[in-house]
Structures are given as structure tokens and as C-alpha cells.
Amino acid sequence: MDKPIISFNNVSKVYTLYKNDRDRLKALFVRPRSAKDHKALSNVTFSINKGESVGIIGDNGAGKSTLLKMITGVSFPTEGEVCVEGKVAALLELTAGFSQEMTGRENIYLKGYILGLKDEFIKTIEEEVIEFAQIGDYIDQPVRTYSSGMKMRLGFAINVNIEPDILVIDEALSVGDAKFKKKCKEKIASIIQQGKTVLFVSHSMDSVREMCSRSIYLKKGEIMFDGDTEEALRMYSEQKK
Numbered sequence: 001m002d003k004p005i006i007s008f009n010n011v012s013k014v015y016t017l018y019k020n021d022r023d024r025l026k027a028l029f030v031r032p033r034s035a036k037d038h039k040a041l042s043n044v045t046f047s048i049n050k051g052e053s054v055g056i057i058g059d060n061g062a063g064k065s066t067l068l069k070m071i072t073g074v075s076f077p078t079e080g081e082v083c084v085e086g087k088v089a090a091l092l093e094l095t096a097g098f099s100q101e102m103t104g105r106e107n108i109y110l111k112g113y114i115l116g117l118k119d120e121f122i123k124t125i126e127e128e129v130i131e132f133a134q135i136g137d138y139i140d141q142p143v144r145t146y147s148s149g150m151k152m153r154l155g156f157a158i159n160v161n162i163e164p165d166i167l168v169i170d171e172a173l174s175v176g177d178a179k180f181k182k183k184c185k186e187k188i189a190s191i192i193q194q195g196k197t198v199l200f201v202s203h204s205m206d207s208v209r210e211m212c213s214r215s216i217y218l219k220k221g222e223i224m225f226d227g228d229t230e231e232a233l234r235m236y237s238e239q240k241k
Helices: 021-026 064-071 104-114 119-133 136-140 148-161 178-193 205-211 229-240
Strands: 006-017 036-048 053-057 079-084 088-091 166-170 197-201 214-219 222-228
Touching: 006 064, 036 064, 036 079, 036 222, 053 064, 053 205, 053 229, 064 079, 064 088, 064 166, 064 197, 088 148, 104 119, 104 136, 104 148, 119 148, 148 178, 166 178, 178 197, 178 205, 197 205, 205 229, 214 229, 222 229
Parallel strands: 053 197, 053 214, 088 166, 166 197
Antiparallel strands: 006 036, 006 079, 214 222
């Protein structure tokens, strides 16, 4: 049996919350009395195989974003082990890593370098990214001149065209107008059909149902259910009544 592309083994994540910036600074030397621990994830265990499309559902504060941050390497567990194999593209903070003074074209390369890509590969996808983003001549203007929508379209175009092994999506389909949203959904569907691994976080039950046969339902940092999407959505809906 193939090794899972993503695995969590008894993973917990604790954040320390401070009353103010002064206490946060003090914590570099001694723990302030006002500090409180918040357990964002508690003993989470699951594995995802190559080619699976998995929905991550739950209320705000359930631990979904913390889980995604660990998969993308932005955050690390307090306890337990996280193992991720392959190149990850994350549709989370779409404009993260952009330089405001560099042009859109230059930012394609910058973002590529951040993701560990080589010049040769970035050149092969450059025109595809530009065509997908649909920002016209602005591609050679500084990003600081872009609207927020243009920045997000460029960020989305880069992430879906780098040929990721794992695509992580967090409500990113709110990008652009109806026509561009349709284009984004079609691109993600194409990535799924290519046998890539997709993790999809959304409050839209229809979108989760459309894209994922399996879903993980999180509540207060714990897994309530991991299995068939219809059953996961039913359980999630029941607890909201």
C-alpha cells in the first residue's frame, strides 16, 4: 500500500494568548500571569492518500485554519507528528509573498522562488499564469497599482498553475466575478481529475459535496467524523440546529 501523502499522528496545537503587547514582549523572558493557553487542535489523527479530495468542515474556531497551516508548513504542532509529501500550493492568503514594488510578472518569479521552483520551470508556466489571471497590460506594472481583486487573481493563477501535488483551498473561490469564479472551479476540477490531492475548506455545503467524496468534520479542535461527505455534512447540520 502506498504511503499517505498527508498524515497527522496525535497532533495537538496550543496557542498562548496574551492580554496586550507588553505581556507578549515580557513572555520572551518569563510567562506573564495574564497568559492563557488555547488548544486549537487536540489529538488529531488522520491520513490522506494521493489523489483524494477531502473536505474540511466545522464552525469558525473549530481548528480548520490551524490544520491547514500545519499542512502548508506555516505552523508546527505542539505535540504529535505531521508528515507531508510533495509540493503544496495553498489558496489561503493569495497575495502573501508579493512585493508591492515589483511588477506582476516579476512577482510570478518571486512567488515561484518562495515555493522552491526553478527558473526553467517558472518560464514554462509564465504565460499560462498571465493568461489565467486576466489582468492585461497591468502584468508589467508594479503590484501596488493593482486593485485587491487583481492581486487575488494573480495569486490564484500562480498557485493553480505550478502543478502541485497537494492543493489546499480555503474559501478561495470568492475570487473575482461570476465568470472568473467559474473558471477557477473548472481549473480545480481539472486538477482533481489529474489525480492530485485536494483539501477543501468551505462553509458552502454544495461546494464541498461537489468536490469531495470524503470530509473531516472538526469541532473545538477535535475530529467528530472522518468519512463519507454526505454523512459528515448531515452531522454538521444537526449540531447547528
